[in-house]
Amino acid sequence: MEQRRGGRNSRRMVIEMFVLGTIASLAGIALGIAIDWFPEDASTQAGPIDTLWDVLVVCSVPIFVGVVIVVVYAARLFKQLPGEEELDGPPIHGNTKVEVVWTALPAILLVALCTYAFVVLQDIEEAPAQAAAPEMVVDVYGEQFAWTFKYAGTDGKEVNTTQLYLPKDRSVKFDVHSKDVIHDFWVPAFRMKVDAVPGVTTNYRVTPTKIGRFPVVCAELCGLGHAYMRQTVTVMEPAAFDSWLQEESVESNAPAGGGDEAAGGATGQEGAGSGSASADGKTIFLEGNDNGATSCAACHALADAGSQEGIGPNLDRVLPGQTAEQVGTSIVDPEAKISEGKPAGVMPGNYGEVLSPAELEAVTAYLVDSTKK
Ligand code: HEC
Ligand SMILES: [Cu+2]
Incomplete structure (x- = not known):
């Protein structure tokens, strides 16, 4: 039994741990670098950040492997054998040399990595010195x-x-x-x-x-x-x-009710009869208001406003056939009727408060008008 715990075998075991640890670390590093962790990179800032990540992976894998190997070997080597339940382990006095090493090494590594990360951040946050176009x-x-x-x-x-x-x-x-x-x-x-x-x-x-x-x-x-x-x-x-x-x-900045050529959208005939109320409705649809109303266009596609498919229903598809009253209810109380296949609780529930009655009427009229078939 005593022989299992050190002596002639311990040197061999340490070498074995080293070899195993090196192989596992190399494999881990290769895997860590081979894996495509991030989406496509599309800015000058992406390169240095991805390199930083790779360096962190290369530094962390051997530490992880080392800790796991020591734990596994220690568990195997020092496990309690039948008949030893009552025994105390041998007394341990510290080892100053080892303690200095395991304090100093991680400290140096940490400071080095922090410095590197800090420099990278500093670098990518800086305004470009001589740019082709002004920022x-x-x-x-x-x-x-x-x-x-x-x-x-x-x-x-x-x-x-x-x-x-x-x-x-x-x-x-x-x-x-x-x-x-x-x-x-x-x-x-x-x-x-x-x-x-x-x-x-x-x-x-x-x-x-x-x-x-x-x-x-x-x-x-x-x-x-x-x-x-x-x-x-x-x-x-x-x-x-x-x-x-x-x-x-x-x-x-176009005057209310006109000037939609630039949008290149499917505007036209409808706008003519509905006057400025419809124009206000469009502005609210596109921008919300200063009272805290979120832009509808952020979530809803509407051809007349040129907005793209979002999380909310495509209004050109769902609104035709609905009355102004139905549309108005959907805006003030989105939970009253959840559109098919769409998530509840996403459309803001505060339009009844943040839109004035006139604004509400304008945006409702705008929607009904612009989606009329
Ligand atoms: C944050 C995203 C979001 C914003 C902003 C938003 N909506 Fe919605 N809207 C949704 C979602 C999601 C639904 C479907 C679920 C539901 O019915 O509550 C919906 C449903 C609707 C419906 C019902 C459609 C149907 O199927 O009959 C109408 C009408 C509507 N929204 C109009 C508006 C208007 C007008 C605004 C701006 C004043 C607006 N929405 C702002 C996400 C949004
Ligand atoms: Cu958020």
Whole structure:
């Protein structure tokens, strides 16, 4: 029995642990690097972050393997044998050398990794020194359960939209706000994210590097509809972006009731008879109001407003045939009748309070008018 516990065998065992540990670590590292952990990378910030991740994996795997191997071997070697139930183990006096090593090594490793991570963060948060185009600022607003975006349009005009468009290869700084609870603005393909905190403006910057559409999500549990707080960002050629911004600047500042050419949408005949009430309804649909009403376009597709398919029903499909009264009820009390196949508890229930009766009537009339067959 004594022989099992050390002596001649212990040296061999330590070598065995080393060999096993090395093989397992190498395998673990290979696996950790081979696995595609992240979605496509689409910003200049993504590269350094992915490298940081790989370095962390390479450093952590051997530590994990080492701990597991020591635990497994110790359990096998020092397990209690039949007849030993009453015995105390041999007394242990510390080992200063070992203790110094196991305190110093992790401390050095931690400080080194923290320094590296800090430098990477510092680096990617810095404004690009000499950029091809001046940095752009986009205000991001989180609210239950949608994101809206505000741009400085052309000619000092303001553009509010539920669609995030960005030009490729130009640095953009997001100023992130919340209108209600804490959200978290995250574009996984850009790798950056930051909390949207009521009363505080947080920010980060990215430089998109790939043309395409990427998901925008909320990364902070913010209520029942949190999982549906998903939109997309479209990265486009700078020229395409500029003309989009130009169009939006014209459109969002057009006089009530007209000037829809820029939207390129299926507007037209309907608007003529319904006058300014319908125009107000459209603005509310697109932008909500300053009283805390969330933009309907963030969740509902409607051809007339040019909004895209979201978490809510496509209104061109479900509204035809409904009376103004039915539509009005759906807006004020979304839970009264849940649209088929759509989640309950996601559409804000406060439109009865945050929209004035006139606004409510306007948006209802606008919906009925613009979806009339
Ligand atoms: C955060 C997402 C969201 C926002 C913002 C939102 N809705 Fe909805 N809406 C939904 C969802 C989800 C449903 C389906 C579930 C339900 O009926 O409650 C829905 C249902 C509806 C319906 C009923 C459709 C049917 O099947 O008859 C109408 C009408 C409607 N919304 C209009 C609006 C209007 C008008 C606004 C803006 C004033 C608005 N919604 C804002 C998500 C949203
Ligand atoms: Cu949220």
